[in-house]
Amino acid sequence: MEKPLTQNIRTDGTAIDLAAYERAGGYQGLRKALRMSPEEVLETVKRSGLRGRGGAGFPTGVKWSLVPRGKDAPHPKYVVANADEMEPGAFKDRFLLEGDPHQMIEGMIIAAYAVEADAAYIFLRWAYREAAVRLSKAIADAYRHRYLGKNILETGYNLEMILHVSAGRYICGEETALLNALEGKRANPRAKPPYPQTVGLWGKPTVVNNVETFCNVPHILKNGPDWFQSLSRTKDAGTKLYGASGKVKRPGLWELPMGTTAREILEEHAGGMRDGLRFRAAIPGGASTEFITEPHLDIPMDFDEIKKAGSRLGTATLIVLDDRTCPVGMLWNIEQFFAQESCGWCTPCWSGLSWVEQILGAMERGEGEEGDLEILRQQTKFMAPGNTFCALAPGAMEPLASGLTYFQEDFERHIREKRCPWKS
Amino acid sequence: MLSPEERREIEAELPLYPNKQAVCIDAMQIVQKHRGWVPDEAIQDVASLLDMAPDELDGIATFYNRIFRRPVGRHVLLLCDSVSCWVMGYERVRAHLMERLGVGLGQTTADNRFTFLPNVCLGACDRAPVMMVNEDLHADLTTEKIDTLLEDYK
Numbered sequence: 001m002e003k004p005l006t007q008n009i010r011t012d013g014t015a016i017d018l019a020a021y022e023r024a025g026g027y028q029g030l031r032k033a034l035r036m037s038p039e040e041v042l043e044t045v046k047r048s049g050l051r052g053r054g055g056a057g058f059p060t061g062v063k064w065s066l067v068p069r070g071k072d073a074p075h076p077k078y079v080v081a082n083a084d085e086m087e088p089g090a091f092k093d094r095f096l097l098e099g100d101p102h103q104m105i106e107g108m109i110i111a112a113y114a115v116e117a118d119a120a121y122i123f124l125r126w127a128y129r130e131a132a133v134r135l136s137k138a139i140a141d142a143y144r145h146r147y148l149g150k151n152i153l154e155t156g157y158n159l160e161m162i163l164h165v166s167a168g169r170y171i172c173g174e175e176t177a178l179l180n181a182l183e184g185k186r187a188n189p190r191a192k193p194p195y196p197q198t199v200g201l202w203g204k205p206t207v208v209n210n211v212e213t214f215c216n217v218p219h220i221l222k223n224g225p226d227w228f229q230s231l232s233r234t235k236d237a238g239t240k241l242y243g244a245s246g247k248v249k250r251p252g253l254w255e256l257p258m259g260t261t262a263r264e265i266l267e268e269h270a271g272g273m274r275d276g277l278r279f280r281a282a283i284p285g286g287a288s289t290e291f292i293t294e295p296h297l298d299i300p301m302d303f304d305e306i307k308k309a310g311s312r313l314g315t316a317t318l319i320v321l322d323d324r325t326c327p328v329g330m331l332w333n334i335e336q337f338f339a340q341e342s343c344g345w346c347t348p349c350w351s352g353l354s355w356v357e358q359i360l361g362a363m364e365r366g367e368g369e370e371g372d373l374e375i376l377r378q379q380t381k382f383m384a385p386g387n388t389f390c391a392l393a394p395g396a397m398e399p400l401a402s403g404l405t406y407f408q409e410d411f412e413r414h415i416r417e418k419r420c421p422w423k424s
Numbered sequence: 425m426l427s428p429e430e431r432r433e434i435e436a437e438l439p440l441y442p443n444k445q446a447v448c449i450d451a452m453q454i455v456q457k458h459r460g461w462v463p464d465e466a467i468q469d470v471a472s473l474l475d476m477a478p479d480e481l482d483g484i485a486t487f488y489n490r491i492f493r494r495p496v497g498r499h500v501l502l503l504c505d506s507v508s509c510w511v512m513g514y515e516r517v518r519a520h521l522m523e524r525l526g527v528g529l530g531q532t533t534a535d536n537r538f539t540f541l542p543n544v545c546l547g548a549c550d551r552a553p554v555m556m557v558n559e560d561l562h563a564d565l566t567t568e569k570i571d572t573l574l575e576d577y578k
């Protein structure tokens with residue numbers, strides 16, 4: 001099978017340089033795009049069916065089409081790569097950035113051309129030190145070879161690209177909070193509408209896409225939308241970086257057709273559970289998604305199908321729970337993260353998440369009380385989508401709500417036995 | 425006072441953004457690179473350079489996890505405490521580090537060698553448990569591995 005996203009990634013851990021990237025067909029997608037009109041590029045991406053790989057799955061071409069274009073459009077316009085990747089359990093973008101930085105840069109230039117942007121920012125999390133070094137070099141090389149800067153490849157198109165290394169907060173991954181962070185402010189989310197496509201960075205039209213999304217774009221331009229559709233097993237087009245962490249035999253990351261099942265990922269690629277352990281459940285797409293269990297493992301992992309199992313594709317990097325790990329402890333860890341990383345902008349989030357985290361902590365310490373489960377269930381409703389300013393708290397409630405369903409007996413044992421049954 | 429080098433590095437960032445404030449997070453990271461942390465006087469100086477109020481800049485500094493507003497040791501040890509690392513033995517690794525370093529999370533060793541901090545997901549979940557020491561990522565941690573690698577940081 002074809003693996004366009006990872007075809008250039010070397011097994012020795014080094015990054016492919018510009019010359020090797022070009023020899024492998026790199027920047028051909030950009031050259032082709034620059035011979036087309038921005039409108040034609042946008043239509044090509046639309047027809048490909050590419051959906052955003054950051055987790056929400058919004059159609060990429062549609063997102064780009066909301067940016068005002070033409071001679072009356074406001075300028076400067078911006079394209080931003082969301083390379084924050086702080087969702088616990090997610091590690092796919094690091095792999096792409098470290099192994100093949102030019103791929104994302106090329107995708108960003110094509111996106112910028114399609115929306116007629118003037119500048120592109122890469123918003124990179126600080127912990128990705130190696131990615132920062134490699135991206136800096138790749139950007140400098142791209143400037144030297146006229147893929148960036150003034151009059152790109154003699155076409156008259158100009159684009160500046162800037163690497164911004166952030167100072168760390170999970171909320172920076174929320175696209176409007178990211179814009180505030182880039183502007184040198186606290187990364188509180190902004191009210192939508194207006195959406196960033198019309199009022200974004202410094203009030204100007206802005207497109208924000210995930211790293212993996214941009215990485216797909218050069219291949220779509222080079223090979224066409226029909227080819228992109230053909231890579232998938234389902235109606236969601238393309239390949240997908242799937243991953244697995246937890247007590248499986250071979251934790252890792254694999255580029256597979258969109259729609260690969262969780263069972264194939266876990267059993268064939270991750271090698272199944274470690275000896276002596278059994279699969280109990282998994283969070284399919286980072287810490288903010290609902291658990292799936294054994295009956296869901298044969299559902300294709302794409303945006304729509306996984307929804308039918310009551311979860312979300314998210315980042316498609318599975319976190320596996322085995323039968324000897326306490327689900328209450330796991331959820332406590334997850335909710336501690338969300339409570340700490342709440343930006344504090346709205347009361348249900350900063351207050352509610354702290355309450356949830358404290359209740360789960362008390363249960364793990366053997367201090368759980370009758371009525372705790374009811375409070376937790378209420379909180380999942382109070383912090384449901386629409387009740388908070390952004391998606392952080394609703395995301396935090398997804399694993400908890402599903403955990404309360406699948407692990408009710410485990411919660412009740414904690415309260416009844418006044419201890420964590422997994423601790424001796 | 426900002427050193428000439430700090431000032432030069434901060435000023436080099438200014439053309440990359442449409443206004444001065446946008447440079448403030450980079451500026452504090454530049455100060456931290458040189459001094460290990462961001463003291464009050466640096467907040468004053470950076471704010472002045474970027475036409476911001478010191479209080480406003482401090483409010484931004486305290487929002488971000490990676491800006492240190494208190495002194496740190498020669499090496500900053502960040503232990504990932506997120507879910508994949510937790511599943512793979514975070515608590516065991518934390519206990520071992522606390523024993524070896526003789527300090528708890530958030531503290532600096534008496535010899536000023538290490539500051540031991542918790543850190544949210546380091547994005548290496550397939551190699552959990554993981555930690556960073558300064559800019560180096562260390563993965564697949566075991567107690568034996570920790571003992572060996574701590575010796576590399578004098």
